[in-house]
Each structure stands twice: as structure tokens, then as C-alpha cells.
Amino acid sequence: MARAIRVKDPDRCIGCYSCMLACARLVHRSHSLTKSAIRVQTRGGLQSKWGIDVCRACPDAPCAEACPTGALTPRAGGGVIWRRNKCSRCGNCANACVLRVIHFDEEGYPIICLYCGHCARFCPQEVIVWEEIGP
């Protein structure tokens, strides 16, 4: 079964950024807030609620459809697999992403969710969960 990240209960988010830091630390081996496939931000000031943007692992991924080099291919069950060596850094994937969750690192490579679940493991409030999504 493929797994993916789901935002289960954003009302419980405390804005600690542990998920973003976990992605940066464990996937991208960086101390960073930007090298992370997950973005937590306010909807305008700390009086507002948090918005948590993650890859939703679309079943028929528009980002893969837009990829001209085959670097992004659909994954069985939903979502995509990214191959760095095929990536031309054209940016089409980010433009195609309906949820606008694809950002770039300083070399211009897209930061694509691996569905590894580290962010969920470090969420102290179970806002984000890592769960099975399909075959």
C-alpha cells in the first residue's frame, strides 16, 4: 500500500514547525525552514489559524503530467517519484501543481515530497498523519 501525508486536524496545530524542520533535517540533511516539502504558515498574522500545505499525492498527478523529462513519474496508489538525474530544473511541475506546494532549493531543483512520514513522526499534536492511501 502506498502511503502519503494527510493533514488531519489543522485546528490542533501549534505552529512549532517541527514537521518542516524534520523534513529539512532528515530528508534534505539541512538546517533549514525552506528545504522542506511541507509548509506551515499563518493565514495572515498569528491571530489567524495555521495553514499546512503538503503534497496530497494526487492519483493522476498533474506535476508528473507536466514533466518533460520523465524526472517525475506517477507512483502506484497516488503521488509521484522524482529522479534527480533526469530533472532539467524547468519548473513546469511547480506551475502544474494545483495546490502550489512545490518549491525549489537554492540550486533550482524542486523539493518533492517522498511520503517518508518523518514530518508526521515529529508532529507533537497529530495534526499530520502518515497513512495508507491506496494499492
Add this chain to the structure above:
Amino acid sequence: MILEGPVNVLKIDLESSSWKLEEREDLVGWLGGVGVATQLFMEEAAWDKPPLAPEQPIIFAIGPFSGIYPLATKVVAVFRSPLTEEWGESYAGMRAAIALRFAGYDAVVIKGKAPRPTYLVIDEKGVAFKDARGVWGLDTEETGRLLREFEGGRGRRSIWRIGPAGENLVPLAGVNVDTYRHFGRLGLGALLGSKNLKALVVLGNRSYPIKNPTAYNRVYEKIYRAVVGTPLLSKYHYIGTAENILALNAQGSLPTLNLKASRFEKAEEVSGERFGRESLFRILACAGCPLGCIHVGVYRRPHPKGAGYISTTLAYDYEPIYALGPMLGLDAVDKVYALLREVEASGLDVISTGVVLAWATEALERGVVSEKETLVPLRFGAVESYIQATQYLAQPPNDFYRALGRGLRYATRIYGGEDFALILGGHEMAGYHTGYAFLLGQSVGARHSHLCNAGYSFDQTRKGDYTPEELVQYLLEEEAWRNVLNSLVICLFARKAYTPEVTAEALQALGRETDPQELMILGRKILRQKWEAKKRLGYTLDQIPLPPRRYFETPSGQGLLDPETYAALLKLYREKFASFLNA
């Protein structure tokens, strides 16, 4: 600097709108945070100039753990305090530290006075000097809103700003950080005001490679699990620091009605539990803290013209409730909120505001001052007068409020009433009438805060069962170690997770060879430097006055305190102090 390479110091001159970056290898040994900031202060301070002279520096610093390990969420500010005129040291959290980390600066030094109202944008490209004329005069909330709209970096930026109190150079003014946190206590807001500096927006998008992922991830997870997975710190999340209202009340340590009492009849009405039940809206965390202790409540009240209801969100903690609730006899959640809203908007320090207003109330009761001075009929429990008086503190309409805004040490020199002025170390007291260790601790701690050495904690755990030597040794050792934690710069709520052993291990995982013993020695060294600065600013342990009589008239958590016992403890502290620092 993440332990490799020099300490990056951003130096800003407001007068010429210029900045430069200095890479300081020589500062690496001072770790970061307060260690580095103290060194920079030694270099930059205008020793013979008053606190608000343009030459005086404001120094901000983060440490090697900031944005790197859990709960390393604070920025330290060091400056000459306009309130005590000596050592100023203050901490703020929320996104302050992580923003500075990813902007790429370990420390920021700000000097000079801008030719006109200005706000700064600090990012990885450097510093932008922006016109703040239209923002000048606005309260802290509206200032925050506008700067959020003007500047980028949503979710990764931190906005530090002053309100009218800081603009008017009131020494009780703090700096509001990201709506719900503050650089409080020693008057940093007045310093920003004196420099025509309305706000700083700090943001950054930098990333740093992790050098040794195996070791680092192991230590990170260990600390993370110690913080979230155990009951060690959960109290900060559930009820929050405000749980102390009932705890201290039960111990008879809750300063009430200008410390005429140490229990508040209506403590239940303003307890943390009550705030939670009646008003809690959400809990927030500083960036990088999985715990989340920031309790935000809704202050909902009838529309003044009867058109339904209006609401404001405000963060509550133990100290604001203590200072505005029991201290002033405000006995309902909404009364505390009504006053807190005014304090927050004007950018005053909440503890000092409560304590000076409590003194003014008693001074009026006793005829030490009259309504000619206070302008409003200050009376314990009467919130409307306190709201008006708070506005007067931020924008003084007469000499009395001008004096009161300089703190009780100054005001009592003019008006008298020293016996019931709750001053310790030249500073308004924190909310812990727990016993001798608090009383002595706040008087002798470097920044005259209850957090310098946590005397209150010693009082609470030892319950009077100690020798004088043990008390003094505790205060000295705790303060020295806290200088290490404050150099890192962690939130002190995590102090039990960051033992000397864990701290050394965490540093080793980042590539710095050290051990607990070396860190403890460094703590003393930093404290020694601070005291060198304090001495040059005119403070010595020989001139500490006996705390005002009120402390000895109202029973503490340890019962009635005796001035002679206090004097003996102070004498012992003085005797041990030099040998401790130089050991």
C-alpha cells in the same frame, strides 16, 4: 556560525543608514547568545553616557542551538537599561531566533539614532532602512499588521516593534515580538524609541548542510522525545504557566494588593484553569518548540454602543495575570484582559506596570500622593482607573506619570513611600514571595530577574530546609549554569532537558569538542564578564539596600521573613561571590 567558522556580527549604524558584516573568529569561544552579546557590549558600550544616548548599543544574539535543536527559541538583547541605568538583558521567543538564524546572523549590533522614524528589514542580503513616519504613533498591533502587509517572508519572519510607550521613551517600555511575546522588563522599548527605531522585520531563507547527520539526528530525537514524550514539561502546555496562580496562592507566595497579602481571596476567579475554561482560543509554540506554552485567549465584551459583541485575542501567562490580577485586586478574567489589552497595545512591560500601579494605589490610599498627581481615583479592583492610568504611563500627561514610568526606585525618591514599594535590585518584583532565596536572588542576579538564578524555585523545593551556605551556593551555581543555557540560547523551560551532559553531547554532535566541566567553567567566565560590565555601569554588591519593609511585614511562603537573616545571607553571598567567580 553553527560552531564552524566565525561569529557573524551584523553592525548597523542608524545615523548613516549603513551596515557591515564582521566575521569574528575571536568570539567563538564565548559560545553565542549572552556570552557573545556580553563581549560585544564590552566593546561597544558608551560607559560614561546615559542609557538613551545615541551612542549606546543594542545587541541581539542567538546561539549555536538556535533553529537547530528543540526549544532553542530565544534571542537575547543586551543594552544599558534606561530603567536601572545598569545592565540590561532581556529574552524573547516566538520566531525571533529562527528568523535570525536563517537570515544568517549570530548577533546584531545597532547604534546611532535614525534621522527620522525608521524600521529595519534584516534578511540574508543585509539591511534595508525604511521610512516609518506613517507608522510612528501606532500601537503594537496595528504596527504588526501593517508590516506584515508591507514585507515578505510569511511564516518565516519575525517582527519586533514598539508602541507609544517606547516612542515616548518610557523606561517601563518593552518590545513586542510577533504579537504574543516580548523583550520585557528593563526598558528596551525606550532604547528603540530613542533611536527612532519603530520596528525590525527579520527574515531569512538560508539553509545550512548538516555535517554529521547520524550523531545530530540521534541527539535531536533524544531531546525532542525528552520534551514531548515525558511529563517533564507537559504542565507548560496544558494549563500553561498560569497554573502558578493557584499553586503560589496555596503556598502563600502570591503577591497580592501591593503585597499587603500573599494570598488572593479571588485567586480561583483568575486562575490558569479559569482562563482556560472561559477564554482559551488556541495554544501556540515558538518556532522550533514542539511543546507549545503560549496560551491565547479571547477577550470578548459587549460592543461599547450596544451593537453586539467585539473581541480581541491576548496571550496569558502567570506573570501578566499576577501583575494585573492579584497585585491590583482585579478579580475576574475579563478585568485582567481589559487591562492587559491596554498594556499590550501601548508596549509597556506588564510586570512593572502592575507593580507601579499597585504602589500608586497604596500611595493614594495613604495620602503619600493625591488625586492631583494620579488624575484618576486609583483603587484596588477598579479596572477603569487602571486602564486610564496605563495610558498615562505610556503617554505621560504630568510629572507624576513621567516619574512612575521610570520605575519605583525613581518615583519613590521624589514622592516617598519607599516602605511599600516592591523593588528588588532597582526593579519591580516578579510574582514570587516565596522566601529568602527569591528576595536575595532577584536583588543580586545580574539582570535582577527571578530568572537569573531561580531563587523562587529553591524556596519552593527546599521549603526552608537548608543552611545559608546551601542557599548561597545554589544561587551562584544556578546563575553560572544559566549563562551557558542563555548562550545557546534555549528557553529556560527546557532547562531540565538540557543538563550539562546532554548539552555537551548536543554540542559534540555539531562538531564542537567539549565536556560538562568545560561548560560549567565557561558559565562562570561569562558571569564574570557581566559583572565587569555591571561594575563599570556603577553597580556593586556593596551598595544593595535592604529590600523595602513590606517584604518583611507580609508572610512569604516560608512564613514571616526577618531583615537580619536576609542581611546575613547577603553578607555571605558577598563573601562567596568573588571566590566563586574566580574559581
